[in-house]
Amino acid sequence: METPLVFNIQKYSIHDGDGIRTSIFFKGCPLDCAWCHNPESQRYYHELMFFDSRCTGCGACVARCPQKAVSIVDGKAVTDRNLCNACGVCTDWCYNSAREVAGKTYTVEQLVKEAEKDRMFYENSGGGITLSGGEVMDQNMDYIEQLCKTLYDKGYSVDIDTCGYAPYENFQRILPYVDTFLYDIKAMDPKIHKEFIGTDNQLILENLIKLSRDGAKINIRIPVVMGVNADDAFMQDVISFLKENSISVTQVNLLPYHNTGMHKYRKLDRAYLKEEEMGVPSGELMEHFQALFVENGYSNTNIGG
Numbered sequence: 001m002e003t004p005l006v007f008n009i010q011k012y013s014i015h016d017g018d019g020i021r022t023s024i025f026f027k028g029c030p031l032d033c034a035w036c037h038n039p040e041s042q043r044y045y046h047e048l049m050f051f052d053s054r055c056t057g058c059g060a061c062v063a064r065c066p067q068k069a070v071s072i073v074d075g076k077a078v079t080d081r082n083l084c085n086a087c088g089v090c091t092d093w094c095y096n097s098a099r100e101v102a103g104k105t106y107t108v109e110q111l112v113k114e115a116e117k118d119r120m121f122y123e124n125s126g127g128g129i130t131l132s133g134g135e136v137m138d139q140n141m142d143y144i145e146q147l148c149k150t151l152y153d154k155g156y157s158v159d160i161d162t163c164g165y166a167p168y169e170n171f172q173r174i175l176p177y178v179d180t181f182l183y184d185i186k187a188m189d190p191k192i193h194k195e196f197i198g199t200d201n202q203l204i205l206e207n208l209i210k211l212s213r214d215g216a217k218i219n220i221r222i223p224v225v226m227g228v229n230a231d232d233a234f235m236q237d238v239i240s241f242l243k244e245n246s247i248s249v250t251q252v253n254l255l256p257y258h259n260t261g262m263h264k265y266r267k268l269d270r271a272y273l274k275e276e277e278m279g280v281p282s283g284e285l286m287e288h289f290q291a292l293f294v295e296n297g298y299s300n301t302n303i304g305g
């Protein structure tokens, strides 16, 4: 069984479901959101991250790289990404912690053990474990099912944070073990979806309908991005879709866009595309959208996670 990569385990998380949770972030996502604030989550393979400000230009990485992928330019290490295979050798020799490899494998047992360290916090707060990404539903589902089942059998609440873009059979496999699906809706217009997110949204919306019909507990999460979806027409479209399809919604979370992840693109030598086209919504606008959902019967609508 191919083991998925994990790029982060976030403890004491209070924005990824009820109570205090441990969020496990899997690496790799079928979508390509222009505003993604975790670009290291997007690809399914290991990636080298370089922290420019920590590099002293000592050259230790140049000497140790088996691929001869690194050189020093203007006093800083520069990596040829075409040569680098993210083997991680250089990270052991950089005493300034300027180099890291994103992506680590764990056995199911190791992840469960890690999650269990905070059992007391879950019990006291009504929390649990959230599997996130990247996209957890587009990983090796034998592994994910085993993880969900093991946690469930031990009595933990398991939430799934998903973009919804995966075969529905994957959802069906874990449905019995999941407490809540944190389900993203990013654009209703397929063209806008394609432009800013990389695919159309048909599968995502179909899966949402099926999940609701199959009795899943669903929190809708909407990243609100100026220039993409921060308008009444989109919010009304979402409300109409939820009502017309009788989607059973426990909570709506409106998540204002922020660009604090921009610097991470530089660490991967990637460009932050469409930056000019996207913006941060004002607090007033977020409150306006919140009121719109509340007026339409979604009284449990919050700004933020």
Ligand code: SF4
Binding pocket: 054, 055, 056, 057, 058, 059, 060, 061, 062, 076, 077, 093, 094, 095, 096, 097, 098, 099
């Ligand atoms: S080993 Fe670290 S500090 Fe030295 S040149 Fe390489 S990245 Fe920079």
Ligand code: SF4
Binding pocket: 048, 064, 065, 066, 067, 068, 069, 070, 079, 083, 084, 085, 086, 087, 088, 089, 090, 091
């Ligand atoms: S991760 Fe491996 S291949 Fe890439 S620069 Fe470091 S040592 Fe070279």
